[in-house]
Amino acid sequence: MLSATPLKRLSQATATAAVAFAMLTAIGTDPAQAVNxxxxxxxxxxxxxxxxxxxxxxxxxxxxxxxxxxxxxxxxxxxxxxxxxxxxxxxxxxxxxxxxxxxxxxxxxxxxxxxxxxxxxxxxxxxxxxxxxxxxxxxxxxxxxxxxxxxxxxxxxxxxxxxxxxxxxxxxxxxxxxxxxxEPQSFAGTVVVATIGLLLKRKQKT
Structure with missing residues (x-):
């Protein structure tokens, strides 16, 4: 005979699985439309x-x-x-x-x-x-x-x-x-490259 505690855990697990399955079904039938x-x-x-x-x-x-x-x-x-x-x-x-x-x-x-x-x-x-x-x-x-x-x-x-x-x-x-x-990252990368170039140029002079 199953005790009350295992039954409770089984019910919780079943409920969790049901919710997860419903979410996966929803995702499968109605995928998000990505935009660029x-x-x-x-x-x-x-x-x-x-x-x-x-x-x-x-x-x-x-x-x-x-x-x-x-x-x-x-x-x-x-x-x-x-x-x-x-x-x-x-x-x-x-x-x-x-x-x-x-x-x-x-x-x-x-x-x-x-x-x-x-x-x-x-x-x-x-x-x-x-x-x-x-x-x-x-x-x-x-x-x-x-x-x-x-x-x-x-x-x-x-x-x-x-x-x-x-x-x-x-x-x-x-x-x-x-x-x-x-793009922000492209601009930041340009600044970094320019800064490194400037530092190398100063180092060569010294």
């Missing part, structure tokens, strides 16, 4: 003059620039027809060290994506009735875009109503460049 997120720096220059008839912001962006960062799951790139949404982005439109507008995922209605050779940041809130904006910064690269590269082809389209200020028109992009943000 990478952040890129983006910068560029606008044309000296906007399209004829433009008013508001497109005019102000003449000879202006833009800069910022964006993050994307690079395992989804390259893409042929489908859109790969950026997970986060902040792009500042700058003129004479003054930010005229910021395109960011923190603002309602904003979207950003990569499709084939296109990198685009936009706000179609006017169409979705989320706000009064309808504008986009679109960059066209020479080949299928995977996050790094440069181009002389792009445009900023604007048809937005910010209170009493109406913006409408188009400004061309004369140059844009996208490159990965250095």
């Amino acid at each position: 997120l990478k952040t890129f720096n983006i910068s560029g220059d606008f044309a000296p003059a906007p399209l004829d008839g433009s008013v508001g912001l497109p005019v102000s962006l003449a000879n202006a620039s833009f800069n910022g960062t964006y993050t994307v799951d690079v395992d989804q790139l390259p893409t042929s027809n489908s859109f790969v949404d950026l997970t986060s982005w902040t792009v500042n439109l700058v003129k004479d060290n003054t930010v005229l507008r910021t395109l960011s995922n923190s603002l309602t209605g904003n979207t950003a994506y990569i499709q084939e050779n296109i990198l685009a940041f936009s706000d179609a809130g006017l169409l979705t009735k989320q706000n009064n904006n309808l504008y986009s910064l679109e960059l066209n690269f020479d080949k299928i875009f995977t996050g790094a590269g440069s181009t002389n082809d792009g445009k900023f389209l604007d048809n937005s109503d910010l209170g009493s200020v109406q913006n409408s028109g188009l400004t061309g992009v004369t140059f844009a460049q996208s490159e990965p943000v250095p």
Whole structure:
């Protein structure tokens, strides 16, 4: 006859095994989706003059620039027809060290994506009735875009109503460049190598 203590231990072991089996089953039927997120720096220059008839912001962006960062799951790139949404982005439109507008995922209605050779940041809130904006910064690269590269082809389209200020028109992009943000460990390694090189050079002199 089994005593109460072994029975209790058997029940605990059975319960533990059942929980472990349930966890393994759940993992097997619903595996975690791994992503490979990478952040890129983006910068560029606008044309000296906007399209004829433009008013508001497109005019102000003449000879202006833009800069910022964006993050994307690079395992989804390259893409042929489908859109790969950026997970986060902040792009500042700058003129004479003054930010005229910021395109960011923190603002309602904003979207950003990569499709084939296109990198685009936009706000179609006017169409979705989320706000009064309808504008986009679109960059066209020479080949299928995977996050790094440069181009002389792009445009900023604007048809937005910010209170009493109406913006409408188009400004061309004369140059844009996208490159990965250095990984922290890579940057640290560069510093270490540079420091060692400097010490060796000083040692040789002495």
